[in-house]
């Protein structure tokens with residue numbers, strides 16, 4: 062959890078409100094920004110469109126959430142030609158909703174704010190790993206990060222056994238900056254004790270999750286935290302709608318993520334082969350398409 066993070070409060074508040082207003086729109090309007098096909102990385106995905114636990118190979122029911130995501134091509138030159146499949150995937154075109162200009166401006170500003178904050182956190186990470194402060198800068202100077210807006214509506218039907226608002230998973234990149242609100246049926250992380258712990262929503266703070274690529278960089282010294290969003294209890298006499306905004310910080314699409322020397326004890330060897338940032342992301346996305 063970070064506080065005193067230096068992100069601009071007005072930009073954060075505007076992003077949050079614009080997100081709420083977007084999810085309040087009728088579903089056919091939201092679908093004007095629909096993903097062109099399942100497994101596409103960006104655009105609007107309605108409730109039950111995705112199964113996050115499938116990214117870990119688990120067969121579970123689809124998630125009870127709706128999402129809107131966009132990626133780095135929002136900030137890119139339109140004439141840029143991708144060098145390979147990984148870059149083409151990461152820089153896929155972003156669908157935007159019809160009549161959503163204010164929404165687009167607000168959430169793009171939020172993305173920029175989170176990108177700057179992620180860069181500052183990566184510098185702290187470098188120092189914590191006994192590396193020069195700027196060590197990660199060259200891996201994130203044309204970052205492949207995505208912003209995902211999430212809405213968990215009130216339940217309209219009984220969940221099927223094993224169904225969650227967001228299935229058990231870890232995030233894929235370097236780190237995630239999550240803004241969430243206090244609502245029933247919230248975020249839980251799996252601790253080293255193996256138990257699920259609720260993550261409190263403290264106003265003015267962000268939750269920071271380590272992603273898979275940071276785990277690989279550090280040879281498991283830092284673990285990508287397993288997390289899930291639980292189903293709210295029934296009949297609580299108030300709305301259980303919950304909103305969150307997840308900024309998935311992703312190194313440059315062509316960054317090679319290989320074990321960092323300072324993370325190896327004498328005689329220890331790397332647990333993972335080097336992997337391309339874009340290649341890893343694309344493989345994870347393909348696995349989460351809802352089959353329900």
Ligand SMILES: O=C(O)CCC(=O)C(=O)O
Nearest residue numbers: 211227241248290305307
């Ligand atoms: O809504 C949340 O609090 C978490 C969402 C999440 O974990 C994700 O989309 O990766």
Ligand SMILES: [Fe+2]
Nearest residue numbers: 230231232288
């Ligand atoms: Fe997540």
